[in-house]
Amino acid sequence: MQHKSERVNFGSKxxxxxxxxxxxxxxxxxxxxxxxxxNHGGAAFILIYLGCVIVFGLPIMIAEFTIGRRxxxxxxxxxxxxxxxxxxxxxxxxxxxxxxxxxxxxxxVAGWTLEYVWQAASFGLSGKTxxxxxxxxxxxxxxxxxxxxxxxxxxxxxxxxxxxxxxxxIEKSSKIMMPLLFVLVILLAGCSIMLPGAEKGIKFxxxxxxxxxxxxxxxxxxxxxxxxxxxGMGCLxxxxxxxxxxxxxxxxxMSVGLIDTCVAVLAGLIIFPAAFSVGIQPDAGPSLIFITLxxxxxxxxxxxxxxxxxxSVAFYVLLALAALTSTISLHEVSTAxxxxxxxxxxxxxxxxxxxxxxxxxxxxxxxxxxxxxxxIGGLNMFDALDYLTAKIMLPVCGMFxxxxxxxxxxxxxxxxxxxxxxxxxAPYFPVYLIVLKFVAPIGILAIFINELGxxxx
Ligand code: PHE
Numbered sequence: 253m254q255h256k257s258e259r260v261n262f263g264s265k266x267x268x269x270x271x272x273x274x275x276x277x278x279x280x281x282x283x284x285x286x287x288x289x290x291n292h293g294g295a296a297f298i299l300i301y302l303g304c305v306i307v308f309g310l311p312i313m314i315a316e317f318t319i320g321r322r323x324x325x326x327x328x329x330x331x332x333x334x335x336x337x338x339x340x341x342x343x344x345x346x347x348x349x350x351x352x353x354x355x356x357x358x359x360x361v362a363g364w365t366l367e368y369v370w371q372a373a374s375f376g377l378s379g380k381t382x383x384x385x386x387x388x389x390x391x392x393x394x395x396x397x398x399x400x401x402x403x404x405x406x407x408x409x410x411x412x413x414x415x416x417x418x419x420x421x422i423e424k425s426s427k428i429m430m431p432l433l434f435v436l437v438i439l440l441a442g443c444s445i446m447l448p449g450a451e452k453g454i455k456f457x458x459x460x461x462x463x464x465x466x467x468x469x470x471x472x473x474x475x476x477x478x479x480x481x482x483x484g485m486g487c488l489x490x491x492x493x494x495x496x497x498x499x500x501x502x503x504x505x506m507s508v509g510l511i512d513t514c515v516a517v518l519a520g521l522i523i524f525p526a527a528f529s530v531g532i533q534p535d536a537g538p539s540l541i542f543i544t545l546x547x548x549x550x551x552x553x554x555x556x557x558x559x560x561x562x563x564s565v566a567f568y569v570l571l572a573l574a575a576l577t578s579t580i581s582l583h584e585v586s587t588a589x590x591x592x593x594x595x596x597x598x599x600x601x602x603x604x605x606x607x608x609x610x611x612x613x614x615x616x617x618x619x620x621x622x623x624x625x626x627x628i629g630g631l632n633m634f635d636a637l638d639y640l641t642a643k644i645m646l647p648v649c650g651m652f653x654x655x656x657x658x659x660x661x662x663x664x665x666x667x668x669x670x671x672x673x674x675x676x677x678a679p680y681f682p683v684y685l686i687v688l689k690f691v692a693p694i695g696i697l698a699i700f701i702n703e704l705g706x707x708x709x
Pocket of ligand 1: 582
């Protein structure tokens, strides 16, 4: 690929881990994970999810790191660099397209977080009845203009960070935002589990009920693992192309996987104990954190309105920060692609991506209100985009990344990347190869076939 000589790297190993963790930790952990867990019956879903993280997530993350760092090119160019003249480049292009589509609808929800930061800070979430929280969210998300305003603000901030570049934009912002995010998530989980009656929520998270497990649960857990770990669309391989020689791929993947899983479980520990404590059902779906949580904070701290206020503001700030580090990584995939492949300046490439994503964002946002009657396969356009990208495109592209590293890339290259060319030991290497060659691709296919109802377990 072009521009190789000008290519920048992250300044430190910690910077690399925090940037990748910033991509992974996002709305997927705090918004999507709790509602998927709630819809799929709690602890049993979490166990299957953890299985997917270990069996597919970590090996595919190391595989994507290998592709990116070895090629020193964005995802769209990495396959082309490593397997020139083959059709593998289409996997890279599909990844870029997937990231672009995800950014479109993801920024809509990211925009909602800003509305809720605003509402929380200006006392708009105080002293309402349960019904009022429902109508507040519905009125807001279904009206045409206000969500679009926040969508534009969110995209503008993302654009600003991207234009600042890899080191001064992505790395620096992750180094500030990620520690803040950890502190907030731990404090809020601490508050939630101290509430009276919180045990029921903790039990819901820790005691599996396997009678709720259907093929759909497996597809849901797999899609969630890919989405939450930012796998399958080349986000992490683009970031890995900025990793220095000394960055340890296995260690970085373990750190990112651990941080991502801990934040998801902590988000569950914020939401479910608090929801059960005030008698709210956990299966409210995507609106869980926008309808249920403000209500929960008000009821839980009814006697201490100041705490309710602080918790609400802190929670939505947490959500906005988490979303921002992820939108930055999604944006970077397409920006780097346009910059490296078509020689646009970074600024111009970023403008094209921002413009395109705003268009998809506007469509996704209107799909929840004015255009909700337009359906694709029974889903509105917002839900259809989520289904297509998270449940189909991410696992399919991730499966190809595993097959590429397991079967196509020269073994000496694969081993060289995980051992930093002989500087490190990687005793897990033989198992890692078996997982990439057989376990991950067969597992992912089996889950698809199972979902289609062609295979009975
Ligand atoms: N992992 C992010 C989250 O959990 C979402 C994301 C998906 C980001 C794919 C990048 C790529 O919110």
